[in-house]
Amino acid sequence: MAIRPSRTLFYLYLSKNNLTKFRFSLVSSRFLHTHITEPKIIQDFHIFGHPLSTPPQLSPLCVAQWKRLNLFHFYGHPFTTMVGNEDNDSEICELDVEENECDNGELGFEKRLNFVQIASRDPVEIYKEFREATKCEKQTRADWDTLIEIFRCFAKSGWASNQALAVYIGASFFPTAAHKFQNFFFKKCKVDIVKYLVSLGPCIEAEKFLFPIFVEFCVEEFPDEIKNFRKMVESADLTKPHTWFPFARAMKRKIIYHCGPTNSGKTYNALQRYMEAKKGIYCSPLRLLAMEVFDKVNGLGVYCSLRTGQEKKHVPFSNHVACTVEMVSTDDMYDVAVIDEIQMMADTHRGYAWTRALLGLKADEIHVCGDPSVLDIVRKICSETGDELVEQHYERFKPLVVEAKTLLGDLKNVRSGDCVVAFSRREIFEVKMAIEKHTNHRCCVIYGALPPETRRQQATLFNDPNNEFDVLVASDAVGMGLNLNIRRIIFYTLSKYNGDRIIPVSASQVKQIAGRAGRRGSRYPEGLTTTLQLEDLDYLIECLKKPFNEANKVGLFPFYEQVELFAGQIPNSTFSELLDRFGENCRLDGSYFLCQYNHIKKIANILEKVQGLSLEDRFNFCFAPVNIRDPKAMYHLLKFASSYAQALPVNIAMGMPKCSARNDSELLDLETRHQVLSMYMWLSNHFENDKFPYFKKAEAMATGIAELLGESLANARWKPESRNVGKQQKVVPKSQGEVKEQLCINTSSSRRRFQHDTASLAVHVP
């Protein structure tokens, strides 16, 4: 018995009650796309209006036979994905059926066997056969349609395009190559191969079958394109970064990983070894921390110099140096090196600096300090470099305690020694104003846009018990390094603006910030943390309890020499284009990612109009510390670069304000001025000195402005402004809590939200 409707997906040939022969034909390529990509369960499949699982024609024996013949995976597709309902699919067209092709089940096997043989044929042979063929063998209309669809998918296949990179067919050339391959294939195609491909349909199996034949075709047809692309790719090769430092590789280094949470003594112990060494280098994540170590070590009688992007303080007879990690020299030899906050290797923007320090430092002993998130990767790197790895695990001196009562939405509940953490400058000033208005506390402030000197001055003011400044209001800038006498960290909110939208603060950042409370040796050795609002508390606890996320990749960025080599392959492109092409074509090993360079590209674009800068100049200018969201700072950078390009001595071109800020716009102006001076000092250190001859003047002005900023902050009692006035901020909700736009001082709603007294509850977080 044969059942054959006019419009259907399948033909079923049934003899007696059993299925004896069958043929699946994919009806149209559109069907394939619509349905195969959206698998449904087998019950959804209808043949002539009968769900497949219950058609009267399919006896249990028949189903068993299907299973035995592996028909549920017929033609390479799991059967359950070949579903559809002809009634719903108006575009299903007539089948082009070769009747009587299969007379019994055995023939089906033969056909399958034939396909298996085709699938396992040597692609080189197939290609040769094609090339030697004089014409295309006749195909059915339906097979042509399917074949066209298969090639259309191949040309768009991300998988094939990616694989093609391995044989130096670039992503931009791949569609052209695929199109020419299609023309070649269609002119020469053979029935058996086509039948096999049609049986697969437009799917990954078909792509995998075609790909090696495509490669043979490309190697013969496009030797020049392949050669050129190969050269370009080889010049953007960032694989095996450990081989970039042959001197470090020639050494047998000992890496000591001080692994643990905040406030567990990691840096302290590493610094002990550093100070004992004859020659040592300390690599810091921040200028501020480098300065702190510089002061501390000199204070303990070990001569130490300071090297940051902005300042170079050479202490006579010093064998030790404290530097920012970007400034580390991989040329000098050291006995002991310390790389602090090693988990920053996985930072999307600055990670490359830590990776370079770890791979390239020429030191007998390298102490890396950080949380456990990059421990596995460091283990892997050490096995590649041949360095010995010693792990030292730490626990927090005293557990951090979460106060479950929270501040009940009322800043009047702040106490001496509290640090309120907010994530925008505006909020910081609002909180400071509110606390000073409604309580007797005075507030110091610390946030990223303040110069390190001012941050330090504010930290000292807060740490000193003999003044009225006993509360700190800070941004996440307190999260790293500073030793502050904080009794309790209060999160004003747990959301922050990331330059694009408002997002929940990450668990690792919450841990890092909360860990600032209760430092060993401070007035408050036992740390507390809580939130302003009760509804944020669960998110805080969730974050603190979360284990550290393991990083599976760490950052890399090319040296100038690598970019220069690459530039040789694509002449006449702008620096920004060059970076993009590099990003597209560079090769990386599985443990590394290319650090984000949007910030660099933005500067590159601004500097594009400056004529006369060499590629190296552009590269260096792009790393200058500038707030790309501050138009005034960007304007000054452009001016500096223009004067430099004209070989003129670069002027600071900025006056010194006469007094401290009287309102927020004056405060913002002071912040910008300091950033511009800091940028000038950085440029002066990174270019020949005579090009930026006013370093000393810039330094003196910067010190003066940092002092004015300190004075201004002590007196700041004004409504804050925003640098991005009028910008709409998108909000991404977190699991707990919400974004607060307004300061909430003892609002009735927050009182209402607090329904039960949880003062006695305390959660101990390891």
Ligand SMILES: Nc1ncnc2c1ncn2[C@@H]1O[C@H](COP(=O)(O)OP(=O)(O)OP(=O)(O)O)[C@@H](O)[C@H]1O
């Ligand atoms: N053995 C010790 N003797 C005296 N003070 C110590 C000792 N270990 C650590 N401290 C002090 O405890 C505080 C925290 O130590 P340290 O800065 O080394 O912690 P950490 O683990 O590096 O924390 P973070 O992750 O926050 O950087 C510091 O003030 C440090 O001086």
Ligand SMILES: [Mg+2]
């Ligand atoms: Mg530390």
